Amino acid sequence: MRLNVILSLLAVLFGQPAFAGWAETLAAARGQTVYWNAWGGDARTNAFIAWVGEQTEERYGVSVAHVRLTDTAEAVTRVIAERTAGRDTGGSVDLIWINGPNFLTMKEQKLLFGPFVADLPNARYLDLSAQAAASLDFTVPVDGMESPWRLAKFVFTFDSARVAATPQTIAGFVDWAAAHPGRFTHPDPSNFMGATFLKQALIELAPDPAALLAPVTDAAFATQTAPLWAWYDALRPNMWRGGMAFPENESVQQQLLNDGEVDIAMSFDPASTAAAIAQGLLPDTARVFVPEGGTIGNISFVAIPYNAANAQGAQVVANFLLDPAVQARMQNIEVLGSFSVLDPARLDGDARAAFDALPAAPALPKLEDLGPTLPEPHPSWMTRLTEDWARRYTR
Secondary structure, eight states: OOHHHHHHHHHHHHOOOOOTTHHHHHHHHTTOEEEEEEEOOOHHHHHHHHHHHHHHHHHHSOEEEEEEESSTHHHHHHHHHHHHTTOOSSBSOOEEEEOHHHHHHHHHTTOBOOSOGGGSGGGGGSOOSTTSGGGEETTEEOTTSEEEEEEEEOEEEEETTTOSOOOSSSTHHHHHHHHSTTOOOOOOTTSHHHHHHHHHHHHHHOSOGGGGGSOOOHHHHHHHHHHHHHHHHHHGGGSGGGGTOOOSSHHHHHHHHHTTSOSEEEESOTTHHHHHHHTTSSOTTEEEEOOTTOEEEEEEEEEOBTTBTTHHHHHHHHHHHTOHHHHHHHHOTTTTOOBOOSOGGGOOHHHHHHHHTOOOOTTOOOGGGGOOEEOOOOHHHHHHHHHHHHHHHOO
């Protein structure tokens, strides 16, 4: 039996990453250009991806071409179309920043390369136990088919110069909006951020939040969402523009906050407020808050399509993203500010010191300030939730 197969089996049995064949992967990757399909709506993230490409080209001879997406489904659709056309090799997508429903679609349709994560040398810095955050994507087991790269957590932003007290729970938004009519809104739920706001509310208001971790059924949906719609019906009349119009995305809502039209915005990046202040996009008095019970959080992953033309280069990029020095740079508020996916207990002294030395900012919360991380519902819930919201509240 080949050595790399033996080591892979040992990795499965003992939970340790297998590195056999990595030298061959590096050799095959040299000279490749990895077409990384990733959301392109954030300038700091775009700059970080560009830096990653510069570094991997200099160190490993692997360049990165950022294919900027407005929706991850664009890349998934492209892979599906290629399979339909019989293009099972030489695909146009090498790496995808992917999460949740899109990952589930690709996994179920066997559109993914792998498993490969255990073969990445830097996977030794991850907690890959069965229930760890790096092993689950919206409750769906990753099974080594996608690699983590940044931590996301849902937060709210407010201007402390205008707002003395923020809602302490999702239920509390109703009373807050009634006391501050027209000063709250959320992105349209057709956008990921608007859908996340609805999911956060559902988790807090559902009679049995554990039911949200299983695939949705008609009966469960009716029971678990009933309190949500009652809450939303009470909230909506006091929302911005009477709840009849919604900002297109989080960037538009952030601009409304900056312009003084609303008092609360939202993001899936706890560092985004501090970054926006530094860019002059929010006032210096902007701050972050979360409800008392915590908020939805998840890990952003990268996956490799089954027919990727440059799968070896994609693995090199995925491994580079897990380097502790790269993760520390990513967490630096002056660079990107996204929290690391690495397990601190697995870092050596130098790596921990690099994280400890990162700069702080008044609007940058510490991880312990963000409260518990609530698991995402099963992907099927988001589809039903946004469809039902549109049916109820749009014409």
